[in-house]
Amino acid sequence: MTKEELNLIIEKEPYHKERENPSDSDLRLYLREVNYHCPLCGKELQLRKQKKANQKLFQIAHIYPNSPTVEQYNMLHNLERLGIDCENFENKIALCINCHQTQDYHTTVDDYIHLLNIKKRCLTQTALHDATNTLGLETEIDKVVSKLSTLSDSDLTELNYEPVPIANKFTNQEILLKSKVTNYVLTFYPYIRESFRKLDGKNGFHLQVLSEQMRSCFIKMDSISQDKTLVFSKIVEWIMHKTQSNSLESCEAVVSFFVQNCEVFHEITE
Ligand SMILES: [Zn+2]
Numbered sequence: 001m002t003k004e005e006l007n008l009i010i011e012k013e014p015y016h017k018e019r020e021n022p023s024d025s026d027l028r029l030y031l032r033e034v035n036y037h038c039p040l041c042g043k044e045l046q047l048r049k050q051k052k053a054n055q056k057l058f059q060i061a062h063i064y065p066n067s068p069t070v071e072q073y074n075m076l077h078n079l080e081r082l083g084i085d086c087e088n089f090e091n092k093i094a095l096c097i098n099c100h101q102t103q104d105y106h107t108t109v110d111d112y113i114h115l116l117n118i119k120k121r122c123l124t125q126t127a128l129h130d131a132t133n134t135l136g137l138e139t140e141i142d143k144v145v146s147k148l149s150t151l152s153d154s155d156l157t158e159l160n161y162e163p164v165p166i167a168n169k170f171t172n173q174e175i176l177l178k179s180k181v182t183n184y185v186l187t188f189y190p191y192i193r194e195s196f197r198k199l200d201g202k203n204g205f206h207l208q209v210l211s212e213q214m215r216s217c218f219i220k221m222d223s224i225s226q227d228k229t230l231v232f233s234k235i236v237e238w239i240m241h242k243t244q245s246n247s248l249e250s251c252e253a254v255v256s257f258f259v260q261n262c263e264v265f266h267e268i269t270e
Pocket residue numbers: 038039040041042043095096097098099100
């Protein structure tokens with residue numbers, strides 16, 4: 001079989017897909033599932049005190065190759081594959097640069113099965129971890145936080161112009177809000193602060209700048225409606241929309257973080 005003949009076969013396979021670069025949040029998941037160490041040789045993939053995020057010690061490897069050579073195809077095409085297509089999260093794994101190069105060009109059937117089984121274990125462990133996580137909220141907040149950190153200035157400007165209808169003020173609802181915010185702050189404030197701290201200064205993200213923007217957003221909305229419950233829920237709604245999160249609680253926790261961190265709604269959090 002020639003490479004051209006192989007290309008014609010591959011193009012017809014539903015498993016074949018154009019190469020896709022993993023997003024930053026995917027990269028975090030790839031590193032987390034292998035516990036920040038190369039699953040083949042044990043080398044550390046992320047130094048604890050790494051200053052530059054772009055100084056990468058790892059690469060994301062395809063387990064079943066995206067464009068197999070004729071030799072690879074003949075060896076591997078009848079074996080089990082992970083994921084719905086070759087660009088799926090399940091068909092990729094973080095490896096150190098050395099192991100990736102060996103794996104890329106010298107894949108044997110045994111090597112392939114070995115890496116496939118490692119990935120299967122990672123997927124099972126992640127699923128178990130997520131299931132035992134307290135309400136699964138930490139993972140959700142992680143997603144919210146990492147998405148929040150990639151929002152641009154114009155995304156945030158949009159938030160300022162979110163139309164907020166004037167509503168009556170309900171004092172008893174403010175007590176409910178106070179208790180809600182207090183609970184979220186007590187439970188999640190340190191976690192969210194730590195997550196933001198890890199992202200701070202990377203890719204142009206600065207927590208202080210985001211906090212200022214959130215603060216001016218609260219103040220602006222507060223001048224439109226004094227109903228703090230409404231303002232709170234509008235910002236939660238916006239974050240849910242922007243992060244495409246289905247977790248209302250995660251977004252409420254993140255907004256509560258800003259309520260506390262930006263010292264807005266002062267009388268509530270006191
Ligand atoms: Zn390695």
